[in-house]
Amino acid sequence: MNELIYFFNYVVVAGSVTGCIYAMGAVGVTLIYSILRFAHFAHADMMTLGAFVVLLLTMLFPHAGDALGLPTAIVMLPIGMVFTSLVAVGIDRAFYQPLRTHKVKPIVMVIASLGVTLMLQGLIRLFAGTGAQSLYVDARKEIFRLEVPGITRPIILTEPQVILFVVTIAAVVGLHLFLTRSRLGKAMRAMSDNPDLARASGINTRLIITLTWVIAGSLATLAGTLLSLDVAFKPDLSFFLLLPIFAAAIVGGVGHPFGAIAGGFLVGFAETLAVFNWSVLLRPIRDSLPDWLALPANLALVGTEYKIVVPFFILIAVLIWRPTGIFKGKVI
Amino acid sequence: MPLLEAIDVHGGYGGMNILNGVDMAIEAEEIGVIVGPNGAGKSTMLKAIFGLLSVTDGDIRLRGEPIANLSPHKLVERGMGFVPQEKNIFPSLSVEENLEMGAFLKPASASRLKQQIYEFFPPLKEKRRQPAGELSGGQRQMVAMGRALMNEPSVLLLDEPTAGLSPRYMNEIFERVKAIAATGVGVLMVEQNAKQALRIAHKGFVLAAGQNRFTDSGEALLNDPQVARSFLGG
Ligand SMILES: Nc1ncnc2c1ncn2[C@@H]1O[C@H](COP(=O)(O)OP(=O)(O)O)[C@@H](O)[C@H]1O
Ligand SMILES: [Mg+2]
Numbered sequence: 413m414n415e416l417i418y419f420f421n422y423v424v425v426a427g428s429v430t431g432c433i434y435a436m437g438a439v440g441v442t443l444i445y446s447i448l449r450f451a452h453f454a455h456a457d458m459m460t461l462g463a464f465v466v467l468l469l470t471m472l473f474p475h476a477g478d479a480l481g482l483p484t485a486i487v488m489l490p491i492g493m494v495f496t497s498l499v500a501v502g503i504d505r506a507f508y509q510p511l512r513t514h515k516v517k518p519i520v521m522v523i524a525s526l527g528v529t530l531m532l533q534g535l536i537r538l539f540a541g542t543g544a545q546s547l548y549v550d551a552r553k554e555i556f557r558l559e560v561p562g563i564t565r566p567i568i569l570t571e572p573q574v575i576l577f578v579v580t581i582a583a584v585v586g587l588h589l590f591l592t593r594s595r596l597g598k599a600m601r602a603m604s605d606n607p608d609l610a611r612a613s614g615i616n617t618r619l620i621i622t623l624t625w626v627i628a629g630s631l632a633t634l635a636g637t638l639l640s641l642d643v644a645f646k647p648d649l650s651f652f653l654l655l656p657i658f659a660a661a662i663v664g665g666v667g668h669p670f671g672a673i674a675g676g677f678l679v680g681f682a683e684t685l686a687v688f689n690w691s692v693l694l695r696p697i698r699d700s701l702p703d704w705l706a707l708p709a710n711l712a713l714v715g716t717e718y719k720i721v722v723p724f725f726i727l728i729a730v731l732i733w734r735p736t737g738i739f740k741g742k743v744i
Numbered sequence: 745m746p747l748l749e750a751i752d753v754h755g756g757y758g759g760m761n762i763l764n765g766v767d768m769a770i771e772a773e774e775i776g777v778i779v780g781p782n783g784a785g786k787s788t789m790l791k792a793i794f795g796l797l798s799v800t801d802g803d804i805r806l807r808g809e810p811i812a813n814l815s816p817h818k819l820v821e822r823g824m825g826f827v828p829q830e831k832n833i834f835p836s837l838s839v840e841e842n843l844e845m846g847a848f849l850k851p852a853s854a855s856r857l858k859q860q861i862y863e864f865f866p867p868l869k870e871k872r873r874q875p876a877g878e879l880s881g882g883q884r885q886m887v888a889m890g891r892a893l894m895n896e897p898s899v900l901l902l903d904e905p906t907a908g909l910s911p912r913y914m915n916e917i918f919e920r921v922k923a924i925a926a927t928g929v930g931v932l933m934v935e936q937n938a939k940q941a942l943r944i945a946h947k948g949f950v951l952a953a954g955q956n957r958f959t960d961s962g963e964a965l966l967n968d969p970q971v972a973r974s975f976l977g978g
Contacts, residue, residue: 614820
């Protein structure tokens, strides 16, 4: 039974954590693609930026969360979301909008977003240095150990993980209600379907674009911060996020927010299962194995340091066999 | 003063001009029908009126006020509705949501207007929760017209509303167009089914090579042997 708990901790929990992070990133990528029709490569850097802003705020006011009994970073999260959204809208106005007015090809927008990537990375490194920093400034991460009766190993969840699950569920429900119930959310879907007709219907497409950046920027901040809170803030976070979130968005079918969420979890779990040490699960039957089949100490498909190849292969496979993704999205 | 008036309109897509001096005028409660060979510039004329391409010369007026080169958004605010020839629905949105989008600028009256549209196009009511992209051609055209009507336009521009429809649906759509005009709307419609369309037209405009070839009442055009020979297939 210990093995099952081990599996739960290292696959179910870890996969869900990764899945939530990728899902929130991928939703942003997919929304931006549906509304602006280009692959926004700077999106992972927006996640880093959001986390970095929250880190700065947390360092400035390390005890802001004490009164509420929450990590300070969580209290600073809304401010970080607002700030990152404003930066996202600002970047759009400064770099992408002029290109849109010139009706450039999507590839030009993609290259512009690569430029924005380099810019954001440079800025973040300039201020954050290159080392990892904990988002728990002057505080300790709480770890919950849930005892399962009759089993020695506990289920382990950290405080940021619990918050991440709650926030992700809230974000998904909120996004669903927004897109299906609110006038602006429906207009956003309409613009994704047919931008010309949206304009011909009197929909304020500029407002929809702004709103798209606000949603994408907020989700990016949530994901980036909660990931950093659980592990640590690293200025090169985006390097490890870019490929998975694009893989997730494409697997889910670009243009489908809920496909992106499914894609996020798919990529997250695939990654986790690939680095999981299956040897542990086989330990109970170790003694009954024949001699020539000795159980190696580590029986993982890929080493942790190579887990980035997982989304890479998923991406390649999807592009070859089902380029429209699970939910028949657009082809980037 | 005509409700909608175009005077010597020139314009096109960037470089070459497609419209070389088009004149049109319709009053409220009137149906104006634009006919002419393929590539004559009929769709281009509607797009020019709706601000989708630049008018380089001439004038377009709505109730006497110049509106040439205003953005579609401004024109929708001023009560103009446009149903393009193709891609005139939001396929993944439900029928109901398509209609709601038409009333984007009038959210307060959306539910009242929606009921009116359902009375006007009864088949849409049953299908209101279905994605519009799954409907039949005729029903999609109803969604497209319904969407434009949701803004309570005073001028409605329709680009080939009966293209590809069975005769039954074609007559149905023409009946609806007559009913729309009867409520006080000025309708300007491009049609390939020229004879049938001219029968319901108060005014007809025969366009060729970006210019008016004939302009008269629908009936007069139908009875003009020259028009019949060159443009209505005998
Ligand atoms: N988006 C466009 N860009 C450039 N030329 C166009 C465009 N749309 C139509 N044209 C050209 O304008 C001319 C008139 O087209 P159109 O107005 O669509 O004709 P129709 O009378 O059949 O509706 C055609 O020669 C067509 O090739
Ligand atoms: Mg046409």
